[in-house]
Amino acid sequence: MNSPVIELKNVSVSYVHNTTGVYSLKDYFVSGMFLSPFKRKLVLKDINLKVYKGESLGILGRNGEGKSTxxxxxxxxxxxxxGSVDVSIEISPLLALGAGLELELTGIENIxxxxxxxxxxxxxxxxxxxDTVASFSELSIEQLNMPVKMYSTGMLSRLAFSTVVSSQPELMMIDEVLAVGDKGFQEKCKQRIHQIKQAGATILFVSHNPDEVLEVCDRGICLEEGEIICNGTSADAVAAYNNLFV
Amino acid sequence: MDKAKGYLIYFLVYKNIQLKYKHSILGLLWSFLHPLFYLLIFNFVFSQAFSQIHHYSLFVISGLIFWIYFSASTNQLSQTFIRNAHLLKSLNVKKLLYPLSEQLTELVNFLAGFILFLFLMYYLGLDINWNLLFIVPIIILFSVFCFSLGLILGSLNVFFRDVGILWNTLNAALFYLSPIAYSIDIIPLEYRFYFKLNPLFHFFYVIRNILYEGIAPSLHYTLYCVIITLVLFMLALFVYRKTKNGFISNL
Structure with missing residues (x-):
C-alpha cells in the first residue's frame, strides 16, 4: 500500500496535573512552594501507529487509558x-459530545x-x-432557532453529529458519540459513517461498544495503561478488549 | 491573514457580543450607559471636592471611558482560555485567536460607547479640531497594551484560578491610584514619582491632552506609552508561549 496518512513514532504524551488539588495560589503556598504541585502523568507511552488512507481504525480501551488523548x-x-506525529490529510474537528456547542446561542448560530x-x-x-444539517438531524427550523441550552441530550448529539458530517471530511475522528440518540438516529449515523468511508475518508473511531467497532472498522487497536496492547484487525482488538474484563 | 481566519474572528466576536447581551433589552447601548452612570456618580461625589478642575465632567469622562475599556478587557481576557475550554479541547485552532477575538469584542463595545460620548464631550465643552485624530493611534496602542496584559493574566489564570480574582480586586486599587477622578496636581510633589510608575498614568496623560485640552499629545509621554506597550507585548508572547502547552491538561 502507499505511504501512511497518519504516522506516530514513539509518541509519549503526559499531562501536567496537580496531585494535591492546588488550584489557587493560597494552596500553593500552604502546601509548600518548594515541592512543585504539578506532577507529570504519562498518559501515552511510546505509541507507534500507522494509518493508511481510507482505513477505519477502532480505538478501544478502558476509561481514562488515553483514547481521547x-x-x-x-x-x-x-x-x-x-516522538513525532505526522498527519498528511486535512483534519476535521474532533467529534465529541457537545464539544464546541455554545449553550446560549441558537442551533443555527452554532452551525x-x-x-x-x-x-x-x-x-x-x-x-x-x-439545510443539510436540518434534514439530517431531523430538527425542525423552529428547534434550530432555539437556544441550544433548551435541547435534550439527544438533540444536542444530533446537532453536533449532523454539523460535523455535513461535509465530506478527509479524516473523521469520532469520540463516543453514538451512545446517545435513539435507535433510529444511531442507525442513520452508522449509515452516514459508511457513506463517508465509501467516499474515501479515513476514520478513527473511539467506542466502548465492541459491536459498533466490528461494524464500522476494519482495523482496531486496544489501549491499556497508555500502551497499545493489541494492533490488528478489529476482531483482534475486540478480543483483547474483552480480555481486559475477564 | 486568510479568509477562513477572518470569518473565524468575525464569528468569535459576534458570539461574544451575542453572549454578553443575551437577554438584555438595551444591548450595545449599555456600552454608553454604563460609563454614563459612573460619570453621574462621580459628578455627584467629587465635583465639589475638585472644583478647581475646569470642566470637571469632561475631565472625568475622558479618563473614565478608557478606564472602563481597560478594566473590562483585562478582566474578560483573564477568563478567555477558561471560558473557551470546550473549544480548545476539541479544535485545532490557534489558541491566540480566542483572546484576540475577546479584545476585538471589547474594542467594538468601547467604540460604540466612544462615538456617543464624543457628542456628549462636545456638549461639555470639548474643542473640535484636527488634534482629535491623534486619538485613533492612541486607541490602537492602548488596545495592544490591554491585550498584552490580558494575555498574561489569561495564560496564568489557567494554572492558578485566583489570578483572575486577584486582578479583579487589584482593579479597584489601580482605579484610585490612576488619576481618573482627580488630577495629578493634587498629589504632593515627593509622591508623584511613584504615581508615574503606573503605566496607566502615561496613557491617561496623553488621552487628556487630546480629549480634554484639545492639543496634540505630548511626545515625551507618547514615547513612554509606546515603550511600555512594546515591552509588555513581548513579555505577553513569552508567557503565552511558555504556558500554552499546559492549557489542555489544566482546563
Missing amino acids: LLRAIAGILSPDK KIYTALSGKYAKNSIQETI
Whole structure:
C-alpha cells in the first residue's frame, strides 16, 4: 500500500496535573512552594501507529487509558513530549459530545460558528449547510432557532453529529458519540459513517461498544495503561478488549 | 491573514457580543450607559471636592471611558482560555485567536460607547479640531497594551484560578491610584514619582491632552506609552508561549 496518512513514532504524551488539588495560589503556598504541585502523568507511552488512507481504525480501551488523548495528539490539539506525529490529510474537528456547542446561542448560530471554526465557512454555501444539517438531524427550523441550552441530550448529539458530517471530511475522528440518540438516529449515523468511508475518508473511531467497532472498522487497536496492547484487525482488538474484563 | 481566519474572528466576536447581551433589552447601548452612570456618580461625589478642575465632567469622562475599556478587557481576557475550554479541547485552532477575538469584542463595545460620548464631550465643552485624530493611534496602542496584559493574566489564570480574582480586586486599587477622578496636581510633589510608575498614568496623560485640552499629545509621554506597550507585548508572547502547552491538561 502507499505511504501512511497518519504516522506516530514513539509518541509519549503526559499531562501536567496537580496531585494535591492546588488550584489557587493560597494552596500553593500552604502546601509548600518548594515541592512543585504539578506532577507529570504519562498518559501515552511510546505509541507507534500507522494509518493508511481510507482505513477505519477502532480505538478501544478502558476509561481514562488515553483514547481521547490519542485523538487529541493526532488532531494537533496536544503536542507530544517525545516522538513525532505526522498527519498528511486535512483534519476535521474532533467529534465529541457537545464539544464546541455554545449553550446560549441558537442551533443555527452554532452551525455557523462550528463551520467557521473548522475553517470551512463560505458565505454563499452556509444556507446549504444549514439545510443539510436540518434534514439530517431531523430538527425542525423552529428547534434550530432555539437556544441550544433548551435541547435534550439527544438533540444536542444530533446537532453536533449532523454539523460535523455535513461535509465530506478527509479524516473523521469520532469520540463516543453514538451512545446517545435513539435507535433510529444511531442507525442513520452508522449509515452516514459508511457513506463517508465509501467516499474515501479515513476514520478513527473511539467506542466502548465492541459491536459498533466490528461494524464500522476494519482495523482496531486496544489501549491499556497508555500502551497499545493489541494492533490488528478489529476482531483482534475486540478480543483483547474483552480480555481486559475477564 | 486568510479568509477562513477572518470569518473565524468575525464569528468569535459576534458570539461574544451575542453572549454578553443575551437577554438584555438595551444591548450595545449599555456600552454608553454604563460609563454614563459612573460619570453621574462621580459628578455627584467629587465635583465639589475638585472644583478647581475646569470642566470637571469632561475631565472625568475622558479618563473614565478608557478606564472602563481597560478594566473590562483585562478582566474578560483573564477568563478567555477558561471560558473557551470546550473549544480548545476539541479544535485545532490557534489558541491566540480566542483572546484576540475577546479584545476585538471589547474594542467594538468601547467604540460604540466612544462615538456617543464624543457628542456628549462636545456638549461639555470639548474643542473640535484636527488634534482629535491623534486619538485613533492612541486607541490602537492602548488596545495592544490591554491585550498584552490580558494575555498574561489569561495564560496564568489557567494554572492558578485566583489570578483572575486577584486582578479583579487589584482593579479597584489601580482605579484610585490612576488619576481618573482627580488630577495629578493634587498629589504632593515627593509622591508623584511613584504615581508615574503606573503605566496607566502615561496613557491617561496623553488621552487628556487630546480629549480634554484639545492639543496634540505630548511626545515625551507618547514615547513612554509606546515603550511600555512594546515591552509588555513581548513579555505577553513569552508567557503565552511558555504556558500554552499546559492549557489542555489544566482546563
